[in-house]
Amino acid sequence: MDKYECTACGYIYDPAAGDPDNGIPAGTRFEDLPDTWVCPQCGVPKDLFVKIG
Amino acid sequence: MNVVIVGNGLAGTLAAKTIRELDDNVEIEIFGEERYPYYPRPNLIEYLAGRLPSTKLFAFPEGWAERQRIVVRLGEKVTRIRPGERKIETVSGLERFYDVLLLATGARAALPRVEGIAQPGVFVLRTLDDANGLIDHLGTHKRVAVLGGGLLGLEIARAIRSRDAEVSVIEYFDRLLPRQLDPAAAAILKSHFEKSGISVRLATVVREVLGSGAVQGLRFESGDRLEADTVIVAAGIVPDVGPAKDAGLEVGRGIVVDDLLRTSVPTVFAAGDVAEHRGRIHGIIPAAFEQARAAAYGMLGQNKPYGGTVPFNTLKVAGLYLTSVGEIDAQGEGYEALVRSLPEAGLYKKIVLRGGRLVGGIWMGTKKGAAEISRLVAAEKHVEALKKDLLEDDFDFSEIT
Ligand SMILES: Cc1cc2nc3c(=O)[nH]c(=O)nc-3n(C[C@H](O)[C@H](O)[C@H](O)COP(=O)(O)OP(=O)(O)OC[C@H]3O[C@@H](n4cnc5c(N)ncnc54)[C@H](O)[C@@H]3O)c2cc1C
Numbered sequence: 001m002d003k004y005e006c007t008a009c010g011y012i013y014d015p016a017a018g019d020p021d022n023g024i025p026a027g028t029r030f031e032d033l034p035d036t037w038v039c040p041q042c043g044v045p046k047d048l049f050v051k052i053g
Numbered sequence: 054m055n056v057v058i059v060g061n062g063l064a065g066t067l068a069a070k071t072i073r074e075l076d077d078n079v080e081i082e083i084f085g086e087e088r089y090p091y092y093p094r095p096n097l098i099e100y101l102a103g104r105l106p107s108t109k110l111f112a113f114p115e116g117w118a119e120r121q122r123i124v125v126r127l128g129e130k131v132t133r134i135r136p137g138e139r140k141i142e143t144v145s146g147l148e149r150f151y152d153v154l155l156l157a158t159g160a161r162a163a164l165p166r167v168e169g170i171a172q173p174g175v176f177v178l179r180t181l182d183d184a185n186g187l188i189d190h191l192g193t194h195k196r197v198a199v200l201g202g203g204l205l206g207l208e209i210a211r212a213i214r215s216r217d218a219e220v221s222v223i224e225y226f227d228r229l230l231p232r233q234l235d236p237a238a239a240a241i242l243k244s245h246f247e248k249s250g251i252s253v254r255l256a257t258v259v260r261e262v263l264g265s266g267a268v269q270g271l272r273f274e275s276g277d278r279l280e281a282d283t284v285i286v287a288a289g290i291v292p293d294v295g296p297a298k299d300a301g302l303e304v305g306r307g308i309v310v311d312d313l314l315r316t317s318v319p320t321v322f323a324a325g326d327v328a329e330h331r332g333r334i335h336g337i338i339p340a341a342f343e344q345a346r347a348a349a350y351g352m353l354g355q356n357k358p359y360g361g362t363v364p365f366n367t368l369k370v371a372g373l374y375l376t377s378v379g380e381i382d383a384q385g386e387g388y389e390a391l392v393r394s395l396p397e398a399g400l401y402k403k404i405v406l407r408g409g410r411l412v413g414g415i416w417m418g419t420k421k422g423a424a425e426i427s428r429l430v431a432a433e434k435h436v437e438a439l440k441k442d443l444l445e446d447d448f449d450f451s452e453i454t
């Protein structure tokens with residue numbers, strides 16, 4: 001599963017950890033995050049993330 | 054059509070990205086004063102702490118701009134704008150014609166007018182060059198004073214502490230983060246810092262940076278002195294309006310823009326930390342991004358009004374989650390405050406009620422329930438019957454609808 005980085009603030013989404021604070025369980029692939037999900041650190045939408053492998 | 058962008062920070066870069074997504078044919082050229090490709094500034098904190106290698110600072114993979122057919126000229130400061138002819142000039146003598154221009158020149162770190170502030174050993178942290186200069190200096194100068202106990206100052210202090218430096222934070226107000234915290238919560242945050250070996254001086258006015266040619270310390274209004282060989286100033290920002298002002302654009306504290314991010318000259322737009330929208334300079338990432346996106350639409354003639362940015366009310370300060378909404382410190386007739394506090398654990402929860410309705414809250418040290426509290430405060434929910442339970446860690450917010 002690939003990690004993705006927020007190009008606005010540098011936050012890294014790690015699918016292994018998910019984003020439990022915002023209702024995203026560990027093991028959720030970035031591709032499967034809902035479109036309403038935003039960067040938990042700076043609030044920008046999903047399309048501003050790039051894959052970092 | 055020919056778009057020129059001044060500044061390759063977040064606003065300039067994300068505006069270019071959006072323009073390309075909307076239109077395949079527009080020519081896009083960015084001029085950036087810094088010598089580096091775009092990087093998110095929060096990465097500088099991790100870099101300063103030694104936790105992020107310099108190769109990982111940058112947001113986009115190598116070759117990204119070329120693939121997007123965005124021309125990026127680095128180390129090329131724009132020195133002059135001639136709106137009448139729709140031309141810009143750069144420091145090395147380049148000249149460009151534009152159909153539309155975006156000013157995304159951001160901001161610089163503010164330097165308070167204090168005696169001795171302009172000398173070697175005094176630093177700010179805004180750019181990668183700033184970070185490198187500071188890291189270099191810290192190798193042999195490890196007694197650090199950080200001027201400013203705001204969010205940036207606190208992050209810097211913590212980052213530097215992890216380089217084994219001796220760090221003091223100097224704050225003008227009588228508590229940390231006065232806008233976000235009440236005195237009790239601020240005291241917990243302070244002791245959280247002190248436990249990690251950072252000392253905090255509150256209600257302190259700096260009168261002089263001591264030394265001549267090399268920083269030796271600080272002198273305070275009280276007459277006290279603090280020895281230090283490094284001073285880092287984190288005292289706010291000054292929008293970089295230089296070229297816009299010279300060109301006669303309407304400038305307040307920043308470049309004045311309307312809801313379409315247009316300046317006083319219709320073919321010139323501005324976005325990000327440099328823009329003054331409805332009298333406000335936001336200075337935060339979500340605002341810079343939303344403005345950049347709206348400006349990109351506007352520059353292509355597809356109007357997408359921008360109505361302002363509501364700042365995130367959850368922050369992470371020195372590893373602690375902090376949510377702060379509404380009237381956090383209201384007292385007196387009709388108000389009631391309830392607190393649950395575990396200072397040792399860095400936990401502090403507070404709700405403020407007026408006539409049984411929730412009008413404010415602080416959630417520090419946990420994020421659980423924070424989003425719900427924000428929502429309830431925004432709705433001024435009547436919670437009289439549940440007020441004690443709300444502060445419990447296992448409270449089930451679905452009980453309130
Ligand atoms: C260390 C640090 C941490 C931060 N952390 C956060 C955070 O956690 N959350 C948050 O919301 N915000 C944070 N911020 C603020 C955030 O970085 C800014 O809001 C954001 O960078 C604004 O983007 P911008 O593109 O408007 O301006 P900038 O990022 O300042 O970019 C402007 C660029 O334009 C260039 N430029 C200026 N004049 C010219 C010229 N004449 N010609 C060519 N180029 C020029 C500058 O060199 C600069 O590269 C942080 C800032 C710093 C310094």
Ligand SMILES: [Fe+2]
Nearest residue numbers: 006009039042
């Ligand atoms: Fe982000």
